[in-house]
Amino acid sequence: MSAPTATPSLPRSxxxxxxxxxxxxxxxTTPLLPADYLDLFAPLRPGAALRGRxxxxxxxxxxxxxxxxxxxxDWAGHLPGQYVRVGVDVDGVRQWRAYSLTHGARRDGHLSIxxxxxxDGVVSTYLVREAKPGTLVHLEQAAGDFVLxxxxxxxxxxxxxxxxxxxxxxLRNLFPSTAQGVLRPARSSAYDIVVLHVAPSExxxxxxRDLQAxxxxxxxxxxxxxxxxxxxxxxxxLTDLVPDLAERVTFACGPxxxxxxxxxxxxxxxxxxxTEKFRVSRVAVGEGGSVSFAxxxxxxxxDGGTPILDAAEEAGVLMPSGCRMGVCFGCVLPLxxxxxxxLRNGEVTVATPGDNVIVQTCINAAAGPCEFDH
Amino acid sequence: MTVMQKKADNPIAHxxxxxxxxxxxxxxxxxxxxxxxxxADDAAYIRKVIATQRYLELGSRAVLLFSIFPPAWLVxxxxxxxxxxxxxMEIGHNVLHGQWDWMRDPKIHSTTWEWDNATPAExxxxxxxxxxxxxxxxxxxxxxxxxxxxxxxxDQPWTPAALGQVGYNFVNMMFFEYGIAAYDLELRGNLAxxxxxxxxxxxxxxxxxxxxxxxxxxxxxxxxxxxxxxGSFLPTLAANAVANVIRNVWSHSVIMCGHFPEGxxxxxxxSIDGETKGEWYVRQMLGSANISGSKLMxxxxxxxxxxxxxxLFPDLPSxxxxxxxxxxxxxxxxxxxxxxxxxxxxxxxxxxxKVVRLSLPNGWLETTSVKNLPSQLKLLYGMVKGGxxxxxxxxxxMVQQARKAREAKAAAAPVAEERAAA
Ligand SMILES: Cc1cc2nc3c(=O)[nH]c(=O)nc-3n(C[C@H](O)[C@H](O)[C@H](O)COP(=O)(O)OP(=O)(O)OC[C@H]3O[C@@H](n4cnc5c(N)ncnc54)[C@H](O)[C@@H]3O)c2cc1C
Ligand code: FES
Numbered sequence: 001m002s003a004p005t006a007t008p009s010l011p012r013s014x015x016x017x018x019x020x021x022x023x024x025x026x027x028x029t030t031p032l033l034p035a036d037y038l039d040l041f042a043p044l045r046p047g048a049a050l051r052g053r054x055x056x057x058x059x060x061x062x063x064x065x066x067x068x069x070x071x072x073x074d075w076a077g078h079l080p081g082q083y084v085r086v087g088v089d090v091d092g093v094r095q096w097r098a099y100s101l102t103h104g105a106r107r108d109g110h111l112s113i114x115x116x117x118x119x120d121g122v123v124s125t126y127l128v129r130e131a132k133p134g135t136l137v138h139l140e141q142a143a144g145d146f147v148l149x150x151x152x153x154x155x156x157x158x159x160x161x162x163x164x165x166x167x168x169x170x171l172r173n174l175f176p177s178t179a180q181g182v183l184r185p186a187r188s189s190a191y192d193i194v195v196l197h198v199a200p201s202e203x204x205x206x207x208x209r210d211l212q213a214x215x216x217x218x219x220x221x222x223x224x225x226x227x228x229x230x231x232x233x234x235x236x237x238l239t240d241l242v243p244d245l246a247e248r249v250t251f252a253c254g255p256x257x258x259x260x261x262x263x264x265x266x267x268x269x270x271x272x273x274x275t276e277k278f279r280v281s282r283v284a285v286g287e288g289g290s291v292s293f294a295x296x297x298x299x300x301x302x303d304g305g306t307p308i309l310d311a312a313e314e315a316g317v318l319m320p321s322g323c324r325m326g327v328c329f330g331c332v333l334p335l336x337x338x339x340x341x342x343l344r345n346g347e348v349t350v351a352t353p354g355d356n357v358i359v360q361t362c363i364n365a366a367a368g369p370c371e372f373d374h
Numbered sequence: 375m376t377v378m379q380k381k382a383d384n385p386i387a388h389x390x391x392x393x394x395x396x397x398x399x400x401x402x403x404x405x406x407x408x409x410x411x412x413x414a415d416d417a418a419y420i421r422k423v424i425a426t427q428r429y430l431e432l433g434s435r436a437v438l439l440f441s442i443f444p445p446a447w448l449v450x451x452x453x454x455x456x457x458x459x460x461x462x463m464e465i466g467h468n469v470l471h472g473q474w475d476w477m478r479d480p481k482i483h484s485t486t487w488e489w490d491n492a493t494p495a496e497x498x499x500x501x502x503x504x505x506x507x508x509x510x511x512x513x514x515x516x517x518x519x520x521x522x523x524x525x526x527x528x529d530q531p532w533t534p535a536a537l538g539q540v541g542y543n544f545v546n547m548m549f550f551e552y553g554i555a556a557y558d559l560e561l562r563g564n565l566a567x568x569x570x571x572x573x574x575x576x577x578x579x580x581x582x583x584x585x586x587x588x589x590x591x592x593x594x595x596x597x598x599x600x601x602x603x604x605g606s607f608l609p610t611l612a613a614n615a616v617a618n619v620i621r622n623v624w625s626h627s628v629i630m631c632g633h634f635p636e637g638x639x640x641x642x643x644x645s646i647d648g649e650t651k652g653e654w655y656v657r658q659m660l661g662s663a664n665i666s667g668s669k670l671m672x673x674x675x676x677x678x679x680x681x682x683x684x685x686l687f688p689d690l691p692s693x694x695x696x697x698x699x700x701x702x703x704x705x706x707x708x709x710x711x712x713x714x715x716x717x718x719x720x721x722x723x724x725x726x727x728k729v730v731r732l733s734l735p736n737g738w739l740e741t742t743s744v745k746n747l748p749s750q751l752k753l754l755y756g757m758v759k760g761g762x763x764x765x766x767x768x769x770x771x772m773v774q775q776a777r778k779a780r781e782a783k784a785a786a787a788p789v790a791e792e793r794a795a796a
Contacts, residue, residue, distance in 0.1 A: 357478060
C-alpha cells in the first residue's frame with residue numbers, strides 16, 4: 001500500500017503542492033490510505049498495487065487454455081521468454097504461481113499466459129476450467145532471463161509439454177502471425193531456429209498448429225517427437241535429429257527429468273545450454289525437520305510433535321507468543337519455505353519461495369525443513 | 375454472581391472429566407466442519423462487507439460536505455455512525471482476530487490491519503486476543519471484567535469507589551474508544567505502580583497519542599475543513615463527534631452483553647492451573663452470553679451476538695457463527711449447561727442492573743426497604759468511612775439477613791414459589 005509519489009518532472013512548486021495534496025488525502029482517509037478507496041473504482045490505475053483483469057479465456061487443448069490479461073497501468077513491459085507471477089484467489093485463498101508470457105509486447109497492451117491443468121493442480125485447474133473474464137488477478141512485474149540475445153544467432157529450442165510457452169512467446173515476437181500468414185520481418189532474419197517439440201501425443205500438444213505454421217512459412221524448422229509414435233526421447237540421439245547441434249545454443253524448457261538429462265548431455269559435449277524450470281522446488285513433507293530463522297541465523301531441530309514455538313524457545317530464539325493454544329494469533333510468523341503441520345487437525349501448510357505464508361507457531365510443528373523470516 | 379467454584383450449585387458439578395473431554399472433542403468436530411467448508415463464499419462475504427463499509431463511509435462523508443442543511447446532517451451522521459460501527463465490529467474486530475488470515479490476502483490480514491479506533495491495533499490485539507480470550511472471566515486475570523474500573527462480581531471486595539461505577543460506566547460508554555486505549559495501555563495500573571517511566575510503556579503511550587492525533591485530525595479538522603466552502607465546518611465537526619459517540623455507545627453496549635449479564639459465570643484464578651482444552655471450552659461456554667436477533671443485528675454487532683460461539687472459536691470467520699450456533703446450543707443441552715441468550719434490550723438491561731447492584735455492598739439492596747432507608751443509608755455511610763474490616767463485617771451481616779429473609783419467604787409461600795419457578 002505505497003502512496004503515489006509526485007513525478008520528478010514537475011516543477012518544484014507543483015511538486016510541493018502535489019505532496020501536500022497527497023498528505024491531505026492521507027489525513028482524510030487514515031487509518032486506511034487513499035489507495036484503499038481508489039481501488040474500489042480503479043484497481044488498474046497508475047500507482048495501484050499491480051493487478052490485471054482477465055479479458056478472455058481461450059481453450060487450447062482439452063486441458064490447456066490461454067488467458068488474456070489487461071495489466072494495470074504500472075506494468076513495466078517484458079521480454080519474450082520471461083514469466084510473470086500471478087496471484088489468484090482459489091477457494092478464497094490467495095495463491096501465487098509463475099506463468100511464461102506467450103506473446104511479445106502486444107499492440108493492445110494485454111498479456112497472455114497459457115496454462116496447462118496439471119492433475120490436482122490448485123491454480124492451473126482453476127485458471128483453465130473456472131477463471132472468468134472480468135476477474136481481477138494480482139501480478140508482479142515480469143522476471144526471468146530465459147530470453148534470446150538481441151543480436152540473433154543459431155538456436156535449438158527443446159520444449160516438452162507446457163514448456164512450449166516461453167518459446168512460443170519468443171517465436172511469436174520474432175515472427176508475428178497475421179491474417180496474411182506468418183510474417184518474417186527483417187529484424188528477425190538473424191535468427192536461425194530449430195524447435196524440437198516433445199509431447200506424449202500429437203493431440204496433447206499446445207501450440208502445435210502455431211509451430212507447424214511457422215515451419216511451413218520457413219521461419220523455423222520443427223522437429224516434433226511424440227512419445228506414443230516415436231518412443232520417449234533419448235537425448236543421445238539429439239545429433240541425429242539436429243545434425244548441426246554443435247553450432248547451436250540450446251534453450252530448453254520442460255519437466256525436470258528431461259532438463260537434467262539435457263544438462264548432463266550438454267555438459268559432456270561442452271555445449272551451451274539455457275533452461276527454464278517450471279517447478280522450482282518440491283517441498284518435501286515429512287515429520288519434523290530443521291527449522292531455520294533467517295534474521296537471527298538460528299537453526300533448530302524440531303520433531304513432528306513439538307510446536308515450533310516451543311522448539312525455538314528451547315533453543316533460545318526470542319519468539320512472539322500469546323495464548324500458546326492457537327486462539328490469539330500473537331505468535332504468527334512468515335513461513336518463507338517449507339511445510340508445517342497443524343497439531344490440532346493434521347492439516348499441512350506448504351510455502352514455496354516467494355509465498356511467505358503466515359502461520360501460527362504455537363500449534364504448528366515442522367513437517368520437513370522450514371525457514372521463517374524472523 | 376460468585377465465582378463458579380464457590381457456588382452452592384456449581385453448574386458443572388454433574389460433569390466428569392471424561393464428559394468434559396468428550397464435549398471438547400465434539401466442539402473440535404464443529405470447528406473442523408467449518409474449516410473444511412471455508413472458501414470462496416466466505417472470502418466474497420468479507421470483501422463485500424469491506425466494500426460496502428467503504429462506500430457507505432465515502433457517501434456519508436460526501437453528504438456531510440453539505441451538512442449545513444439539517445437533512446444532510448442527519449443522513450450523513452447516521453451513515454457515518456453505521457460505517458464506523460461496521461468498521462470496528464464486523465470488520466476490524468474480526469480481521470484483528472485472524473479470522474480472515476487464511477485468505478492470505480495481505481490487505482485483509484491480522485498482521486497488517488489498522489482500524490478506526492483510538493487504540494492501535496497492535497496493542498488491542500495483545501490485551502484482547504492474548505489476555506481476554508485466554509483468561510476469559512477469570513477474576514484477577516481477565517481485566518475485561520469491569521475493565522479494571524468496576525466491581526462486577528460479588529467476590530470482589532466492595533469499596534466506596536464502587537458507588538461511582540454507574541457514572542464511570544456511563545462515561546466509559548460515551549468515550550469507549552479512549553477507554554479501550556487507556557485500558558490497553560494498562561494506564562491505571564501503570565499510574566498506580568509508577569510504571570509510566572518504563573520505556574515500553576512510554577513507547578506504547580507515544581503510539582496511542584499518535585493514533586489519537588491522526589484520528590482526531592481526520593474527524594475534527596480535515597473533514598470539517600473540506601466542508602468549509604458550504605459553511606458546514608461546525609456541522610461536520612459535530613457530525614463526526616456524534617458518529618463517534620454512536621459507535622462508542624453501540625460497541626460498549628454489545629460488549630457489555632458479552633460477559634456481564636446475569637447468568638454468566640466467573641472463575642477463580644486457581645481453577646485454570648493445568649486446565650485442559652475441554653475445561654477451557656467449558657469456561658468459554660459458561661463465561662459468555664449471546665444476543666438473539668435478526669441477521670442485521672448479527673452484522674451490526676460484528677457477530678458478537680454469537681459471543682459464545684466466538685469465544686469457543688475466535689478464529690472462525692464471523693459469518694459462520696450463525697450456522698454453528700444451533701449445534702453449539704444442542705451441546706449445551708446435551709451436557710446440561712445453560713446457554714445464556716436474550717434479545718439486546720434485556721441483555722443490556724441485565725448488564726446495567728448488575729453494574730448498579732454491585733455498586734452497593736452485597737445484600738444492601740435486598741435488605742433495604744422504604745421503611746429502613748435512613749438506617750441503611752447510615753450503615754452505608756459507616757462503610758464508606760470505615761476500614762476494610764468494618765466493610766467486611768457489615769456486608770457479611772447484610773448477606774446473612776438477606777438469606778434469612780429469603781428462607782422465611784420461601785417457607786411462608788412454597789406454593790407461590792413453585793408456581794413462579796415453573
Ligand atoms: C518460471 C516458471 C514458468 C512457468 N510457466 C508455466 C506456463 O507457462 N504454463 C504452465 O502451465 N505452467 C507454468 N509453470 C508452472 C506453474 O507455475 C505451476 O507450477 C503449475 O501451473 C502447477 O500449479 P498448480 O497450482 O496447478 O499445482 P499445485 O497445486 O501446486 O500442485 C499439484 C500437483 O501438481 C504437481 N505439479 C506442480 N507443478 C507442476 C508442473 N509444472 N508440472 C507437472 N506437475 C506439477 C505437484 O507436484 C502436485 O503434485 C511455470 C513455472 C515456473 C517456475
Ligand atoms: S500464541 Fe496465541 S495463537 Fe499462537
